[in-house]
Amino acid sequence: MTKQTLKEPITDPITEIDIYAKLKEIFGFNNFKGSQLHVIKSIMSGNDTFVIMPTGGGKSLCYQLPALITPGTAIIVSPLISLMKNQVDAIRNFGVVSSVAHFLNSSLARPQIKEVQDDLLSGMTKLLYVAPETLTRDDRIEFLQRLNISFFAIDEAHCISEWGHDFRPEYRRLHPIIKAINPDAPILALTATATPKVQQDILKTLNMQNAKTFVSSFNRPNLYYEIRPKPQDEKLLHKQIVKFLRENEGKSGIIYCLSRRKVESLAEMLQLNGIKALPYHAGLDPHIRAENQDHFLMERTDIIVATIAFGMGIDKPDVRFVIHYDIPKSLEGYYQETGRAGRDEGEGKCIAFYSEENVQKIQKLVKKKPLGEQEVALELIDETVSYANSSTCRRINLLQYFGEKYTLENCNNCDNCLRPKPKVEAAQEMELLLETVLAVKQCFKAKYIMQILLGDESSQIKNFKHNKLPQFGEGADKSELFWQAVIRHSIIENLLIKEIETYGLLKVTAKGQKFLKQPYTVMVSQDHDYSSDESDDPDIVDSVNSVGLGGADKVLFTMLKDLLKQIAKKEKLPPYVIFEERSLEDMTIQYPITMDEMKQIAGVGSNKALKYGQPFIDLIKVYVTENEIERPQDIVVRSAVNKSGLKVYIIQSIDRGIPLENIAEAKGLSLEELLHEMEIIVASGTKLDVNYYVQEYIDKTHQEEIWDHLINCENDSIKEALMHLGENEYSEEEVRLMRIKLLSDYGQ
Numbered sequence: 001m002t003k004q005t006l007k008e009p010i011t012d013p014i015t016e017i018d019i020y021a022k023l024k025e026i027f028g029f030n031n032f033k034g035s036q037l038h039v040i041k042s043i044m045s046g047n048d049t050f051v052i053m054p055t056g057g058g059k060s061l062c063y064q065l066p067a068l069i070t071p072g073t074a075i076i077v078s079p080l081i082s083l084m085k086n087q088v089d090a091i092r093n094f095g096v097v098s099s100v101a102h103f104l105n106s107s108l109a110r111p112q113i114k115e116v117q118d119d120l121l122s123g124m125t126k127l128l129y130v131a132p133e134t135l136t137r138d139d140r141i142e143f144l145q146r147l148n149i150s151f152f153a154i155d156e157a158h159c160i161s162e163w164g165h166d167f168r169p170e171y172r173r174l175h176p177i178i179k180a181i182n183p184d185a186p187i188l189a190l191t192a193t194a195t196p197k198v199q200q201d202i203l204k205t206l207n208m209q210n211a212k213t214f215v216s217s218f219n220r221p222n223l224y225y226e227i228r229p230k231p232q233d234e235k236l237l238h239k240q241i242v243k244f245l246r247e248n249e250g251k252s253g254i255i256y257c258l259s260r261r262k263v264e265s266l267a268e269m270l271q272l273n274g275i276k277a278l279p280y281h282a283g284l285d286p287h288i289r290a291e292n293q294d295h296f297l298m299e300r301t302d303i304i305v306a307t308i309a310f311g312m313g314i315d316k317p318d319v320r321f322v323i324h325y326d327i328p329k330s331l332e333g334y335y336q337e338t339g340r341a342g343r344d345e346g347e348g349k350c351i352a353f354y355s356e357e358n359v360q361k362i363q364k365l366v367k368k369k370p371l372g373e374q375e376v377a378l379e380l381i382d383e384t385v386s387y388a389n390s391s392t393c394r395r396i397n398l399l400q401y402f403g404e405k406y407t408l409e410n411c412n413n414c415d416n417c418l419r420p421k422p423k424v425e426a427a428q429e430m431e432l433l434l435e436t437v438l439a440v441k442q443c444f445k446a447k448y449i450m451q452i453l454l455g456d457e458s459s460q461i462k463n464f465k466h467n468k469l470p471q472f473g474e475g476a477d478k479s480e481l482f483w484q485a486v487i488r489h490s491i492i493e494n495l496l497i498k499e500i501e502t503y504g505l506l507k508v509t510a511k512g513q514k515f516l517k518q519p520y521t522v523m524v525s526q527d528h529d530y531s532s533d534e535s536d537d538p539d540i541v542d543s544v545n546s547v548g549l550g551g552a553d554k555v556l557f558t559m560l561k562d563l564l565k566q567i568a569k570k571e572k573l574p575p576y577v578i579f580e581e582r583s584l585e586d587m588t589i590q591y592p593i594t595m596d597e598m599k600q601i602a603g604v605g606s607n608k609a610l611k612y613g614q615p616f617i618d619l620i621k622v623y624v625t626e627n628e629i630e631r632p633q634d635i636v637v638r639s640a641v642n643k644s645g646l647k648v649y650i651i652q653s654i655d656r657g658i659p660l661e662n663i664a665e666a667k668g669l670s671l672e673e674l675l676h677e678m679e680i681i682v683a684s685g686t687k688l689d690v691n692y693y694v695q696e697y698i699d700k701t702h703q704e705e706i707w708d709h710l711i712n713c714e715n716d717s718i719k720e721a722l723m724h725l726g727e728n729e730y731s732e733e734e735v736r737l738m739r740i741k742l743l744s745d746y747g748q
């Protein structure tokens, strides 16, 4: 029984070079992210280690890699049963045998448990995922005492703290149990929650005050933050959302709502609009809930509409957007929820809808809580409100909240930085507003005041004869959005207060009274109007400096993605567990056609390459041959022979006056790609006589207008041309084609 190795802390016979080699071999990465390497070295040298790293920072690797390369079994405590399976699936895919990782929780049947235990005893299992409640059983503890434990990892460690946003009582009991299993094995605690209070609580509860602590920056440069005013009219709001989803078709996204009812009705509305969306909330049948989550992970649905019950530990790396239908209750929650976007460092748009009424609703709910909790909750809401209302960089605000300083003035990836809110002088309007509040004896809410200002004769206003007030209709020359901004500003500036006790009646403060006596300049920043019907809104969505997905070769990317989905389906695994999108993307650039080349693809280790690479290699091989693609490797060798068959084919076909659509189809290209090829051809000095096509397909006046613009403009940017000509009227293809004609006619 007395195993020699039992009580030994991990020794460190492995060098840094080895660790890098393993990183490449097992996970297919060339470099560590952030503090990963230091964390790994720390835990492998037997130190208790505390890791604070934002969502998407790569915490899993901090325990997966050392677990795989040190003797013994690492025990990973993870809070959610439903997610353990995913984690285990993912890690099994990095290894060769499935016994390398197991989980133990209440979902397993007896024979399965037996199998896990056998593998553990035989030493095959390097990672054992457990739920905290599983650990508390005495027979489990006895069994685990017999194992050689390399270290304990406590994922989502903030669950230990009541000050965190997801307290779980079972986590409190972890420390004595861990010590009973193996008092010497080091502990690795990991969390994305950074408030100092929670940090202290974790260290104390796990008795690891001497832990080496690694705090990463909370900045997520790839996330784009935007707050939109929430239209009062729900239909308009839904229109905005549907529009956004259509523009982002095929991408994975999460929409968070506060209530279960909203989750269901919104999911249904989206389905009615032909969008692949499913609901998720704690009130759903557990079976359906698990299924919906699975559909999302497996990419059988694009959108999950959910309460905040959804998301913790969801490791889907390619969630492309997170929409907050309602404003979150705290900034911390907002940060966590938005953090689920773009974990792979690709595109991640975070859009939250904000309205005063929403805030009041939350405040009302808080008022039902015990007094002790109310204060904290209200404070948290206030912080969210001021974040939403701020007209300065969102990133600076958010990071400040986590005690971090962001040194740049403009992050270039939030609404306030990309499209600063226009400011207008509004002293007169402010006066009018305050006077109106006084005129109705400070007994009405913002919405009512606004109606008076706008001259809206509601029955309530008529009842009170407020349509006879001198202020009635005095602000009708301004929009509702404008008045919202003025009211908001008056509250921020403490000229008005909104009484919570009376659910939001507006009162003039002493400072407000003073202002009335002696008005001074006020600059009010105005919200952008997102509710305009048509797509004439300058595309905020496109202005994001996103990492465009789809790779260099969009056709191939789509083919690879389809193949991936097929294989995933067969293997019953989420697609990204097999290959992440950015690996596919890399394939569209490198065109790997041998196993060795496949192993070099970003995110593909040798095991994964051997396990899943072949069908991708086969597909790419055929694709490369059929389309006579010059692979980057080839170009070096064959640069002299620049007569790519595809180009010759295109030149000959155009000579013969074949419609472009037919040429594209014959070569399996989209029109877009064909145009691209043609651009390369003319740029390299070969004439393409596209007149036959231009005359037939482009309207005469369009031809002239485009020609005029191209001839006279300084640069040849298509985007600029479209902007100048009008994106609604002119198509990109037209402009590109005309440019090809121009280059052909004049460029030679």
Ligand code: ADP
Pocket (backbone or CB within 6 Å): 029, 030, 031, 032, 033, 036, 053, 054, 055, 056, 057, 058, 059, 060, 061, 315, 317, 343, 344, 580
């Ligand atoms: P966290 O648990 O911190 O939220 P994950 O462990 O789920 O984050 O990792 C997020 C993403 O980062 C995953 O897609 C993962 O594959 C990727 N990742 C982790 N480490 C690296 C690395 N060293 N290089 C590149 N990508 C990495």
Ligand code: MG
Pocket (backbone or CB within 6 Å): 059, 060, 155, 313, 315
């Ligand atoms: Mg994680």
Ligand code: ZN
Pocket (backbone or CB within 6 Å): 392, 393, 394, 395, 396, 410, 411, 412, 413, 414, 415, 416, 417, 418
């Ligand atoms: Zn910014």
